[in-house]
Each structure stands twice: as structure tokens, then as C-alpha cells.
Amino acid sequence: MVDVRDADPPEDEGELAIEGALRPTSLADFVGQHKVRGQLQLLLDAARIQQRSPDHILLSGPPGLGKTTLAMIVAHESERPLRLSSGPAIQHAGDLAALLSSLTPGEVLFIDEVHRMARSAEEMLYLAMEDFRIDIMVGKGAGATSIPLDLAPFTLVGATTRSGLLPNPLRDRFGFTAHLEYYEPEELERVVERSSAMLGVPLPPLARAEIARRSRGTPRIANRLLRRVRDYLVVHGELDADLDAVGAALTLYDVDSIGLDRLDRAVLDALVRRFRGGPVGLSTLAVAVGEEAETIESVVEPYLVRIGFMGRTPRGRIATPAAAAHLGVHADDGALRLHDL
Structure with a gap:
């Protein structure tokens, strides 16, 4: 069954072009995130007036809300080139040194999942961000020497889904x-309206509202559902x-009326029916549905907790009456241990 929430990126060049075309290229075209848009606009305008590179920017929030798109907009509106990288790709200080030393003056460097960089690279990045300089160690042991290397001024845009790390x-x-916050249904309708026009898929208002309602507050999911409709x-x-x-x-792609997919419902079903509402440990719940505990915790749980279907307690995960009702299970069953959050 296809997981439309976080499917693999398209491999076909045509699909890649479509993904890129659906991204807005300016803050004026970017839907939602009104406060962040206003703050970014002020930051970019100030840098333009003072003829300098914008300050370094950190964007945090759940996947699919537009962090990468905003980084592209920062580069586009600053009229600067953009370099893309990711935290997992920078596992040594040398990786970061090679990347930073190749930047051109004013270039925007986007590092996705910046919290996953190696610790040695993070420590090198401190000096690079503050003084546009790095120290490269040559040799080992007592004979090692540090050679300073000046860098071209750049703007770092970091994105993270776990800013606490x-x-x-x-x-x-x-x-x-x-x-970045989750989107309201009205904002997602505007996202779907814009994307459907670009894809040549005319949608009446009720159809746009239905896609928005099943998109879990996330524009990336809204666009993927729209493409499956196409x-x-x-x-x-x-x-x-x-x-x-x-x-x-x-329905064919197993996305129900509120955006839950097969794995979401399997977790809820195990929690409500098999474990009578919980509490149950994460590892036990993962084994029950045949999935990795990390996937349950990072992919499934956030949305179920946000909509009030699941709770996290020191003793384990619990289900709510709303979860039982969605599955069609009678909450007044005495054997169920359901909890109001």
C-alpha cells in the first residue's frame, strides 16, 4: 500500500519538474505561515537595503510544511545562488570544509536536517557562521598545525524537524x-487550488476541501494527494x-476521511482492540503492527496525538474515546480503558 505522507521522491525527470514547478518562488506566492513570511520579508528587505548577505536562518517544524521552499525563496529574492546539502551527508569536518570553501560570495547554503550533522562538523560550523573562517588541521599528534582559511560571506539556512537536538x-x-506550524484547512484549500491549476486538474470547491481535509495540515501531502487524484x-x-x-x-490509496492511512489505523486498531486502550509500551505496539518503533514514534504518533486519538504517558501509549469512535468501537465497553486527554 502506498504511503502518501512520506513517499520516496519521484525518480522520473518529469515528476521532478512537476515537484519543482509546484513550489512558490516568492514570499508573495507562499501560502500560509503569515508571521514567518512577514519576519523573513523584513530580514530580506533589510539585507537588500544595506547591501549585505541576510543573517543566518533556522527553520524548524514538522516535515512537509515548506522549509526547503522557504530556503529557495530566500536565495531567489536575495538574487543569490543556492547550494543544497543535508546533515546526514556531512559526517566529517572535512566534508563541511570542502563545502564551505567552495561557496561563492553571498551564496545561500541550505542544510536540511541540520541536527544530524557530525559533532566535529558542528564545531567547525560555529566559527564559519560567526567569522566566515575555518581552521584546518594538518598533520597528527604533536606535529599537527592549524591553518586558518577565510571563507566568502554566505547565508546559512538550516532546517530541522527536531530543534531540541x-x-x-x-x-x-x-x-x-x-x-513553522501546521496549516489550517482553508490554507490547504488555497494550496490545492494553486497546484491544481498548474497541473491542469480543475477542481470544484468541494473537491478541493476534501483533499485539504485529508492532508493532515501539510502542503506536501496535499500536493501528493492531488497528484494521485490526477x-x-x-x-x-x-x-x-x-x-x-x-x-x-x-479510498483506493487507503486514505480515510481524516487523512489516516493503513499504518495509522493499524496502530489505533492494535491499541484499542488488542490492548484494550492501553497503556502499552512503544516497542510492544511496534511489534504488534510489524513496524519499527522509530517509525511509529516519528511518523505515526505526532498526528494521532495532535488530533486527540492517542496520548503518551510514563506507562506507555493510550487511546482516547475519539479513537475508538473513529474505528467504530463502542467506547462504553467495560473492557476498554479509554482516556480523555
């Missing part, structure tokens, strides 16, 4: 930090994406 010295060197229409030879077609397409 960033060490304070690194976090403090960002001139601006922002946390595929459904192409295969079935339908010209109009009405509410019935949208419902049929999303």
Missing part, C-alpha cells in the same frame, strides 16, 4: 529562527475531478 552554541549563531482521472478517462472522483481516488 541542536546544541545551544549552534542555535545561538542563527540570526533568525522560525517555527493519476486516477487519467487512468479512468475522466475529465472532471468532482467530489466522488476525489473520494474514490483517495
Whole structure:
């Protein structure tokens, strides 16, 4: 079954082009995140007036809310080139030194999942962000020497889904930090409207609202659901994406009325039916659904907790009456241990 929340990136060049085309290129076109947009606009305008590079920027928040897109917008509106990298790709100080030394003056460096960089690279980044300089160690032991290397001024845009894992010295060197929030359904409808027009898939208001309602507050998911609806229409030879077609397409991909997929429902079903509402340990719950505990914790839990279907306690995970109701289980069953959060 396809997991439309976090599917692998498209490999086909045409699909990659579509993904890129759906990204807004300016803050004016970026939907939602009003406070962050206003703050970023001020930061970029100030840098432009003073003819300098923008301060370093840290963007935090759940996946799919637009951190990468905002980094691209920073580079575009600053009229600077953009370099893309990721924390897992920087596992040695030498990796970071090679990357930083190749930057051109004013270039914007985007590091996704910046909290996953190696500790030695993080420590090198402190000096680079503050003084645009790094120290390269040559040799080993008592004969080792440090050679300073000046860097071209640059703007670092770091993105993280777990800002609490960033060490304070690194976090403090960002001139601006922002946390992206989940989107409201009305904002997601605007995202779907814009994307559907670009994909050539006309949608009536009710169909746009249905996709937005099943998108878990996340624009990336909204765009992926829209593309699955497009595929459904192409295969079935339908010209109009009405509410019935949208419902049929999303049901085919196992996305229910509130955006839960197969794995979400399997976790809830195990928690409510097999463990009678909990509490149950994370590792036990993961074994029950045949999935890794890390996947349950990082992919499934956040949304179920946010919508009030699951709770986390010192004794384990618990289910709520709302979760039982969604599964069609009677909450007044005396054997269930359901909890109001």
C-alpha cells in the first residue's frame, strides 16, 4: 500500500519538474505561515537595503510544511545562488570544509536536517557562521598545525524537524529562527487550488476541501494527494475531478476521511482492540503492527496525538474515546480503558 505522507521522491525527470514547478518562488506566492513570511520579508528587505548577505536562518517544524521552499525563496529574492546539502551527508569536518570553501560570495547554503550533522562538523560550523573562517588541521599528534582559511560571506539556512537536538552554541549563531506550524484547512484549500491549476486538474470547491481535509495540515501531502487524484482521472478517462472522483481516488490509496492511512489505523486498531486502550509500551505496539518503533514514534504518533486519538504517558501509549469512535468501537465497553486527554 502506498504511503502518501512520506513517499520516496519521484525518480522520473518529469515528476521532478512537476515537484519543482509546484513550489512558490516568492514570499508573495507562499501560502500560509503569515508571521514567518512577514519576519523573513523584513530580514530580506533589510539585507537588500544595506547591501549585505541576510543573517543566518533556522527553520524548524514538522516535515512537509515548506522549509526547503522557504530556503529557495530566500536565495531567489536575495538574487543569490543556492547550494543544497543535508546533515546526514556531512559526517566529517572535512566534508563541511570542502563545502564551505567552495561557496561563492553571498551564496545561500541550505542544510536540511541540520541536527544530524557530525559533532566535529558542528564545531567547525560555529566559527564559519560567526567569522566566515575555518581552521584546518594538518598533520597528527604533536606535529599537527592549524591553518586558518577565510571563507566568502554566505547565508546559512538550516532546517530541522527536531530543534531540541541542536546544541545551544549552534542555535545561538542563527540570526533568525522560525517555527513553522501546521496549516489550517482553508490554507490547504488555497494550496490545492494553486497546484491544481498548474497541473491542469480543475477542481470544484468541494473537491478541493476534501483533499485539504485529508492532508493532515501539510502542503506536501496535499500536493501528493492531488497528484494521485490526477493519476486516477487519467487512468479512468475522466475529465472532471468532482467530489466522488476525489473520494474514490483517495479510498483506493487507503486514505480515510481524516487523512489516516493503513499504518495509522493499524496502530489505533492494535491499541484499542488488542490492548484494550492501553497503556502499552512503544516497542510492544511496534511489534504488534510489524513496524519499527522509530517509525511509529516519528511518523505515526505526532498526528494521532495532535488530533486527540492517542496520548503518551510514563506507562506507555493510550487511546482516547475519539479513537475508538473513529474505528467504530463502542467506547462504553467495560473492557476498554479509554482516556480523555
